[in-house]
Amino acid sequence: MKINTTPILNHTVTELAFSGSLPEDFPCGVTVTSSTVTGKIKNAAGYMTLTADISINYTQPCDRCLVDTEYSLEFALSAPVAVVGALEEDDDDYLFVKGDTLDITGRLAEEIYIHLPERHLCHEECRGLCQECGADMNKTDQAECGCTPKKIDAKWEKIKLMLDE
Numbered sequence: 615m616k617i618n619t620t621p622i623l624n625h626t627v628t629e630l631a632f633s634g635s636l637p638e639d640f641p642c643g644v645t646v647t648s649s650t651v652t653g654k655i656k657n658a659a660g661y662m663t664l665t666a667d668i669s670i671n672y673t674q675p676c677d678r679c680l681v682d683t684e685y686s687l688e689f690a691l692s693a694p695v696a697v698v699g700a701l702e703e704d705d706d707d708y709l710f711v712k713g714d715t716l717d718i719t720g721r722l723a724e725e726i727y728i729h730l731p732e733r734h735l736c737h738e739e740c741r742g743l744c745q746e747c748g749a750d751m752n753k754t755d756q757a758e759c760g761c762t763p764k765k766i767d768a769k770w771e772k773i774k775l776m777l778d779e
């Protein structure tokens with residue numbers, strides 16, 4: 615996602631709003647299905663700061679049953695902005711303007727990746743896949759999946775543990 619920073623670089627404005635969306639094949643570890651990015655760059659006495667609100671919908675397989683599920687994610691981003699070569703040392707916090715363009719694609723990909731939840735579950739109670747035959751236990755009746763005895767064994771194990779306590 616590229617922002618033309620000419621108006622703020624030549625001081626025509628001190629605040630530059632931008633908005634857009636991410637491409638579907640956006641490389642951030644998940645499949646982005648829709649997104650909005652809105653933000654602004656402010657110039658305060660030569661110090662530029664970018665703030666943005668990012669909102670995405672994405673699909674990701676459930677960690678337990680592997681079924682593709684839709685999730686959403688929202689977060690805010692704030693970063694200092696400098697023209698490339700203006701700083702004495704490279705600073706990873708900064709977003710750099712090259713020519714008259716600020717490309718925030720890389721930072722957005724990083725930030726989305728960082729903000730993704732640790733677990734993706736289609737729903738909290740997802741029963742996952744049968745460890746014996748791989749059947750989706752959300753769909754399969756225990757009677758249909760031939761591995762029912764194991765399940766009962768597991769239940770008895772739990773009851774036994776409870777009695778032992």
Ligand SMILES: [Zn+2]
Nearest residue numbers: 676679736740
């Ligand atoms: Zn699931």
Ligand SMILES: [Zn+2]
Nearest residue numbers: 744747759761
């Ligand atoms: Zn099974």
